[in-house]
Amino acid sequence: MSYEQIWAPWRLAYIERAGKEAHDTQPGMTMAPGADASCFLCQGVSDSDQRGRHVLERSPHAITLLNRYPYNNGHLLVAPQRHCARLDQLTCEEQLDLSQTITKMVNLLTAVLRPEGFNLGLNLGAAGGAGLPGHLHWHIVPRWSGDTNFMLTTASTRVIPQALDSLWEALTAALQKRS
Numbered sequence: 001m002s003y004e005q006i007w008a009p010w011r012l013a014y015i016e017r018a019g020k021e022a023h024d025t026q027p028g029m030t031m032a033p034g035a036d037a038s039c040f041l042c043q044g045v046s047d048s049d050q051r052g053r054h055v056l057e058r059s060p061h062a063i064t065l066l067n068r069y070p071y072n073n074g075h076l077l078v079a080p081q082r083h084c085a086r087l088d089q090l091t092c093e094e095q096l097d098l099s100q101t102i103t104k105m106v107n108l109l110t111a112v113l114r115p116e117g118f119n120l121g122l123n124l125g126a127a128g129g130a131g132l133p134g135h136l137h138w139h140i141v142p143r144w145s146g147d148t149n150f151m152l153t154t155a156s157t158r159v160i161p162q163a164l165d166s167l168w169e170a171l172t173a174a175l176q177k178r179s
Contacts, residue, residue, distance in 0.1 A: 034083055041065075041079045041135045054168050056105075057175060061097035064105055066164050066171075071141050073162050074113045078102050079137035087124070087136070098138070105140055112174050115142030 035042035044053040045063050054066035058081065067075040078101050080094050090098070106118055119141040123129035 032081070032083075036083050036134060039083060039132065039135050041077070041132065041137060042083050045081045050172075051165075051168060054164055056168070056171050057101075059097050059101055061091075061094040062101040064101060066168055067139070068164065070160055070164075071119075071139075072143065072147060073160050074109050074115065074140075074142040074167060076105050076109070076140040077137045078105060078140065079135060083135050085125075085134045085136060090136070102138055102140060108171060108174055108178075109140065109142050112170055113142050116145050117143040119143060 029043070029046055031037055031042060031046045035046060037043070040053075041063065044055050044065050045058070047053050047055075050056075054068065056064045056066065056076070058064075061081055062078055063081050064076055064078050067077050078098060080090060080098060082094065084090065102120065106120075109115060109118075119139070121139045121141075122136065123131075123139075124133075124136075126133045
């Protein structure tokens with residue numbers, strides 16, 4: 001019997017950094033007022049290195065970035081630029097911008113990746129499954145019929161077919177064409 005090898009080198013960073021901050025602040029980075037320097041979303045808001053942080057877009061009140069440890073190809077995070085943990089802390093302007101950004105990103109992913117559906121979600125608080133309970137963020141997960149396979153059930157492993165840098169390039173190019 002022959003075996004096919006699955007190569008996912010980006011997972012090594014996740015394994016090696018388990019329990020540690022995935023992205024440290026850069027020397028001289030100026031954090032936004034009220035930001036948490038240990039929060040990767042706040043770092044994404046404050047850092048000008050969009051590609052390095054996999055930031056797709058910043059709107060007046062929201063930031064969109066690739067999930068570095070995706071459930072599926074194209075998994076995005078949409079968060080308020082301001083560090084806040086509760087829905088009732090959002091202003092009306094922030095709520096509207098976040099909602100419009102989520103809609104825009106679903107449309108972008110539909111055009112670029114052609115998924116057959118989506119999972120959209122927000123986990124509130126650590127008990128609700130939030131990996132970063134101090135900063136609200138919505139997950140946009142593209143789905144295709146049959147996108148679950150034996151790897152998930154037998155090895156607790158997901159296979160993501162596209163590198164984050166390649167996905168970032170495709171999505172940012174599509175965003176630029178739409179501007």
